[in-house]
Amino acid sequence: xxxxxxxxxxxxxxxxxxxxxxxxxxxxxxxxxxxxxxxxxxxxxxxxxxxxxxxxxxxxxxxxx
Amino acid sequence: xxxxxxxxxxxxxxxxxxxxxxxxxxxxxxxxxxxxxxxxxxxxxxxxxxxxxxxxxxxxxxxxxxxxxxxxxxxxxxxxxxxxxxxxxxxxxxxxxxxxxxxxxxxxxxxxxxxxxxxxxxxxxxxxxxxxxxxxxxxxxxxxxxxxxxxxxxxxxxxxxxxxxxxxxxxxxxxxxxxx
Numbered sequence: 001x002x003x004x005x006x007x008x009x010x011x012x013x014x015x016x017x018x019x020x021x022x023x024x025x026x027x028x029x030x031x032x033x034x035x036x037x038x039x040x041x042x043x044x045x046x047x048x049x050x051x052x053x054x055x056x057x058x059x060x061x062x063x064x065x
Numbered sequence: 066x067x068x069x070x071x072x073x074x075x076x077x078x079x080x081x082x083x084x085x086x087x088x089x090x091x092x093x094x095x096x097x098x099x100x101x102x103x104x105x106x107x108x109x110x111x112x113x114x115x116x117x118x119x120x121x122x123x124x125x126x127x128x129x130x131x132x133x134x135x136x137x138x139x140x141x142x143x144x145x146x147x148x149x150x151x152x153x154x155x156x157x158x159x160x161x162x163x164x165x166x167x168x169x170x171x172x173x174x175x176x177x178x179x180x181x182x183x184x185x186x187x188x189x190x191x192x193x194x195x196x197x198x199x200x201x202x203x204x205x206x207x208x209x210x211x212x213x214x215x216x217x218x219x220x221x222x223x224x225x226x227x228x229x230x231x232x233x234x235x236x237x238x239x240x241x242x243x244x245x
Contacts, residue, residue, distance in 0.1 A: 027170060030110070
């Protein structure tokens with residue numbers, strides 16, 4: 001399932017996938033895979049992404065009802 | 066000891082020395098290709114998982130090709146020197162691993178300087194192709210109808226070419242695809 005909330009939050013901060021990747025210490029392909037729903041990140045990476053984007057885990061990663 | 070045995074022993078010792086020098090050279094090149102000049106390439110969590118899967122597919126490919134090559138002599142003689150036969154499964158295994166990792170975005174490490182890597186890959190490919198070409202021109206590729214060690218150089222050049230093509234295809238797919 002695509003993670004559109006992550007994509008929106010990233011775009012809201014005016015960051016490219018490459019920018020977010022560099023800020024979180026992963027590859028651009030990993031960010032792309034998370035947004036496309038092809039990869040479930042570990043909790044450590046989720047937290048790193050949340051910190052960079054200024055969001056909570058619930059806002060970005062908790063499944064929508 | 067017979068002269069033929071001495072020649073064979075000398076050739077094997079030369080080959081072993083060549084492999085050791087190659088490994089040392091590869092270690093130095095790894096440091097050159099990584100931005101932080103460490104010999105170890107760093108990968109993120111997703112890349113590590115993909116590379117593990119790549120190793121699995123590469124291993125099974127190597128196993129399959131090795132089994133096929135072990136069975137073939139029961140039916141026909143393979144006109145190749147032992148070193149060539151042993152390198153064929155390695156060629157297939159490494160190529161499958163590299164192509165899988167490239168396609169899934171796990172080939173280039175976080176600390177890899179891609180430009181430097183490409184320069185090294187092109188030079189390595191050319192050196193191997195030239196070694197093969199020179200042997201072919203000098204008649205050292207086939208001796209008594211048997212493929213000799215320089216054929217391995219062709220396999221290595223071919224492997225780099227396949228890796229390069231896989232990289233270009235991935236880049237083209239990326240361009241059409243997802244970002245933003």
